Amino acid sequence: MATYYDSVSHTFSEYLLVPGLTRKENVPDKVSLRTPLVKFKKGEEPALSLNIPMVSAVMQSVSGDRLGVALAKEGGMSFIFQSQSIASEAAMVAKVKNAKAGFVVSDSNITPDTTLSEVLELVKKTGHSTMPVTEDGTPNGKLVGLVTSRDYRVSRMNGSEKASSFMTPREKLVTANASATLSECNDLIWEHKLNTLPIVDDADHLCYLVFRKDYASHKENPLELLDDEKRFMVGAGINTRDYKERVPALVNAGADCLVLDSSDGFSEWQADALEWIREKYGDTVKVGAGNVVDRDGFNYLAEHGADFVKVGIGGGSICITRETKGIGRGQATAVIEVAKARDEWFERTGEYIPICSDGGIVYDYHIVLALAMGADFVMLGRYFSRFEEAPGEKLTVNGAYVKEYWGEGSNRAKNWQRYDLGGKGKLSFEEGVDSYVPYAGFLHDNVYMTTYKIRSTMCNCGALTIKELQDKARLTLVSSTSIVEGGAHDVIVKNEDKSYNK
Ligand code: RVP
Numbered sequence: 001m002a003t004y005y006d007s008v009s010h011t012f013s014e015y016l017l018v019p020g021l022t023r024k025e026n027v028p029d030k031v032s033l034r035t036p037l038v039k040f041k042k043g044e045e046p047a048l049s050l051n052i053p054m055v056s057a058v059m060q061s062v063s064g065d066r067l068g069v070a071l072a073k074e075g076g077m078s079f080i081f082q083s084q085s086i087a088s089e090a091a092m093v094a095k096v097k098n099a100k101a102g103f104v105v106s107d108s109n110i111t112p113d114t115t116l117s118e119v120l121e122l123v124k125k126t127g128h129s130t131m132p133v134t135e136d137g138t139p140n141g142k143l144v145g146l147v148t149s150r151d152y153r154v155s156r157m158n159g160s161e162k163a164s165s166f167m168t169p170r171e172k173l174v175t176a177n178a179s180a181t182l183s184e185c186n187d188l189i190w191e192h193k194l195n196t197l198p199i200v201d202d203a204d205h206l207c208y209l210v211f212r213k214d215y216a217s218h219k220e221n222p223l224e225l226l227d228d229e230k231r232f233m234v235g236a237g238i239n240t241r242d243y244k245e246r247v248p249a250l251v252n253a254g255a256d257c258l259v260l261d262s263s264d265g266f267s268e269w270q271a272d273a274l275e276w277i278r279e280k281y282g283d284t285v286k287v288g289a290g291n292v293v294d295r296d297g298f299n300y301l302a303e304h305g306a307d308f309v310k311v312g313i314g315g316g317s318i319c320i321t322r323e324t325k326g327i328g329r330g331q332a333t334a335v336i337e338v339a340k341a342r343d344e345w346f347e348r349t350g351e352y353i354p355i356c357s358d359g360g361i362v363y364d365y366h367i368v369l370a371l372a373m374g375a376d377f378v379m380l381g382r383y384f385s386r387f388e389e390a391p392g393e394k395l396t397v398n399g400a401y402v403k404e405y406w407g408e409g410s411n412r413a414k415n416w417q418r419y420d421l422g423g424k425g426k427l428s429f430e431e432g433v434d435s436y437v438p439y440a441g442f443l444h445d446n447v448y449m450t451t452y453k454i455r456s457t458m459c460n461c462g463a464l465t466i467k468e469l470q471d472k473a474r475l476t477l478v479s480s481t482s483i484v485e486g487g488a489h490d491v492i493v494k495n496e497d498k499s500y501n502k
Pocket of ligand 1: 057058059312315316317318319320321358359360361379380381382383406407408409410431432433
């Protein structure tokens with residue numbers, strides 16, 4: 001006979017935190033959101049941690065290289081989407097790794113023969129007005145000059161002039177050597193009143209640009225997630241089909257952490273992939289697995305060596321898996337049960353395997369609920385898809401700016417590996433939708449506000465760390481009528497805009 005669970009499964013919106021004693025030291029600025037990303041032994045430090053408990057979803061419309069850099073600057077990590085060729089995923093990973101904090105690989109480059117009309121076209125396309133001139137027009141070619149908007153006067157020129165005639169030539173450029181530190185570069189920028197400092201190697205080939213404004217932003221981001229070489233950290237998705245080729249390419253490109261991207265991870269395919277990675281790389285390559293929604297799923301992936309386990313089936317905003325296949329579980333209940341399994345595993349083995357709550361975060365406060373319920377960090381798709389740095393197109397619909405956001409199980413993404421159950425006969429059907437989300441501006445401003453709210457709630461609960469929150473949190477289920485009580489009610493609201501709670 002089938003097994004029936006005694007209790008119904010719940011979502012985040014059905015819970016609230018009951019405040020604990022707020023001590024005088026419980027102020028938002030003192031709260032640490034640092035959290036483990038990969039497993040570690042009792043008494044030891046994890047090999048990888050996040051500075052904020054947020055990672056971006058393994059999705060085409062979410063995690064490209066631009067979002068990867070923006071999120072690492074805030075202390076979180078992107079997992080670059082795997083529903084693309086191995087070469088292009090590896091190139092995205094390399095792009096994040098090469099964007100050494102404060103050092104940028106130039107993406108608008110020209111040759112001495114590029115005409116002014118072509119320069120203006122490029123400015124329109126990329127939005128960047130500073131262009132290094134290299135012999136071959138590549139980002140790492142021999143540097144011959146620099147063009148900025150101060151070098152040409154469109155009204156006095158006809159457009160056919162070549163860059164060599166109006167660029168600032170190499171001999172007049174102040175540059176620094178690739179061995180210079182960021183603060184040495186900044187000294188040069190100030191001393192010579194520059195906006196841009198090209199960084200060259202011993203053969204005078206361009207390596208990076210350092211911008212005055214980026215140095216300032218580097219100083220403003222004390223939580224930046226950097227590796228030992230001061231490069232941004234980035235993750236990457238893999239699948240259970242082509243991992244023997246994809247993993248080596250991503251490792252070579254510099255990926256800091258991998259994750260098996262599957263809607264249902266309680267499978268022998270995941271065990272095979274995990275074992276292959278352990279055999280080939282030992283513990284040097286970190287890999288998360290999932291998704292699961294119960295104790296058995298967690299234990300299975302833990303036994304096969306997962307570095308972290310991702311939790312959630314069917315809760316994603318664009319996901320229709322529950323409607324098409326009838327599988328899944330309320331996200332809160334799934335997190336609570338898997339967190340218990342993680343703690344039992346820790347008791348038994350002395351090994352702490354972090355868990356990630358993936359999907360279904362609608363309001364900022366859902367993040368702090370997930371953490372209180374035992375998640376070590378959360379994965380978000382819709383949240384990040386709204387930002388300027390997300391790969392989706394920005395459009396206007398009914399006069400408002402929106403971004404495109406589509407599921408990996410939609411016909412648009414065609415990420416059928418994510419839903420693959422093995423076997424030969426394949427008929428794919430959609431488990432996700434294509435949608436719009438309201439455009440929300442830049443990642444930095446939003447993540448700042450979201451993490452501030454998390455810190456504030458933690459203060460209400462008397463917690464200065466995520467671990468302390470998990471130990472102290474007191475959660476209550478709420479009735480549907482008390483949910484109505486939680487919003488503005490029985491008043492005539494002047495501004496119907498509810499974006500304050502997202
Ligand atoms: P959300 O943040 O609620 O938008 O959910 C994002 C999550 O939804 C992803 O991390 C993934 O687990 C899941 N997903 C992605 N595509 C689809 C789909 O097409 N069904 N689901």
